[in-house]
Amino acid sequence: MTRRSPESGSDGPGVICTERYGTGLSKKYLQGKDGSLVCESAPAERHSLRRCLESLLLPHGFPHSVSEDYLEYQLWDTLQAFASSVTGSLATQSLLRGSGVGDATATVAAATVTWILRDGTGMVGRILFAWMKGSRLDCDAKRWRLFADLLNDVAIFMEIVAPAFPSCFTLMVCAAGVCKCIVGVAGGATRAALTVHQARRDNMADVCAKDGSQETLVNLAGLLVALFLVPLVSDSLWATYLLFLLLTSLHLYANYRAVRSIVMETLNQSRLSIVLDYYLREGRILSPAAANRKEPLLPGLGSQAPVQLGVPLRSLLSSVSQMEMLQKGNRSLYLLGWREDTGSLAAVLHERASSADMIRASVHAEILHQKTRSADPARFSVLAETHRQLDLMFPDFQQGLCSAGWVTDRNLLDADDWRVTWDQSKMH
Known part of the structure; x- marks a missing residue:
């Protein structure tokens, strides 16, 4: 006042x-x-x-209570949700037709068995996917968000074409059910990760609730449009396929734009690799917005070093002499080396290792990966040399990260929980 x-x-x-x-x-x-x-x-x-609509659909205190990328992301996310809602109605129509709705020879028991198998296989798929990939969803939320939407389109396509293959109908429906359950896990988990990023006033519940209101309103609009469109194409498979193709194209484009608009300030392996590469070439730190624009969104893309953080000591070395080689020139709170089983880079973390130490270990792995190969007999000499290089460059690099707006007190580098205690005073 x-x-x-x-x-x-x-x-x-x-x-x-x-x-x-x-x-x-x-x-x-x-x-x-x-x-x-x-x-x-x-x-x-x-x-x-306008105020009524804002209070109904936007978090309290908007726009200052959310991240700067919130509105752009929500607009594209609303568009993709609308397209997905309409294609979902097309899939429902195809499933009902394939299950025997309108067919006098179809039995209720056969349709019931199909739906039970579909739901059961989906539940198994949900549990297995969460077990296999659950820890990766936070680290690469944007990639997995886009992956979930791609897989959702694949599942809808399988449901639409399933009636054209009566002998494989149950198998295709079950496969689509597994895909949709995986979509539910990946989509829900990454949505939670993005909510953490967007909520800037400890208002996660409000952001999540308003996102649910937006999604419900969009799905309602999609259902109203589907009530008009579905009867028009119900008698023509080619019209159904054409409508699905158009809506899916819109869905994928809107999803790409939505995910690309997100600016994460925490470092994962991809963003750290991009920032480090630019720093080594130009001597400057990229801002979060610039680095996020360069971040690859599809699995398998990117050139970051394959490094595992927080591995058990036994996986990295098996003798005291090996430990001495890893400690040579090392004053940090991690032991970086090569796994004995796979030969890939890995880091054992000290009990007192902080987020900054994990970032340093990842930076060290990137530099070491560029200078040596796992089969190089002189790799331990290169390792000691890079320790000295990190001692000189990392303080300036870390300070540059903070000045550019990156969050360094937490990270998304997917470190495991193994920790080791050793005597720092005996380090060479």
Whole structure:
């Protein structure tokens, strides 16, 4: 609030104070003739419908309570959800037709068995996927978000074409059910990770709730459109396929734009590799926005070093002499080396290793990966040399990360939970 002198206005009572609600509603309080406090009519009342929609669909305190990329992401995410809702209606129609709706020779028992098998295989797939990939979903939320939407389109396509192959109908429906359950795990988990990023006032519940309201409204609009479109194409398979192709193209494009609009300030392996490569070439740190634009979104892309953090000590070495070689020139809280089983780079973390130590270990692995191969007999000499290089460059690199807006007190480098304690005073 700001205060002004009551004598500030010459043609009327002075402004005592002003009041605002977020960035929208504002009021002025004036001094009345009898000394009372009078509220000046708020001009924002003309936009009462807009304020109502904002309070209904957007988090409280928007836009300051969410990240800067929130609105762009939600707009594209709304568009993709609409396209997915309509294609889902097409898939439902095909499933009902394939299950025998409208066919006098079909039995209720056969249709029931098909749906039970579909749901059962989907549940198994959900559990197995969460077990195999659950820990990776946080680290590469954008990739897995895009993967989930791609897989959802594959599942819908299988459901639409399943009636054309009666002998394989149950098998295709079950496969589509597995895909959709994987989509549910990957999509739900990555949505939670993105909510953590977007909620800037410890308002995760509010952001999540408003996202649910937006999705419900979009699905309702999709159902209304489907009520009009589905009867028009129900008698023509080619019209159904053409509509699916158009909506899927829109769905994939909107998904790509939505995921690409996200600017994560925490470092994962891909973003760290991009930032480090630019730093080594140009001597400057890329901002989170610039690095996120370069981040690959499809699995298998990117050139980051394959390194595992927080591995058990036994997987990295089997003798005291090997440990001494890994400690040579090492003053850090990690032991970086090559796994004995796969030959890939891995790091054993000290009990007191912080997020900065994990970032340093990953940076070290990137540099070491460029300078040596796992089969190189001189690799331990190169390792000691790179320790000295890290001692010189990493403090400036870390300071540059903080200055550029990166979050370094936490990371998404997928470190496992193994920790080891050794005597730092005995390090060479």
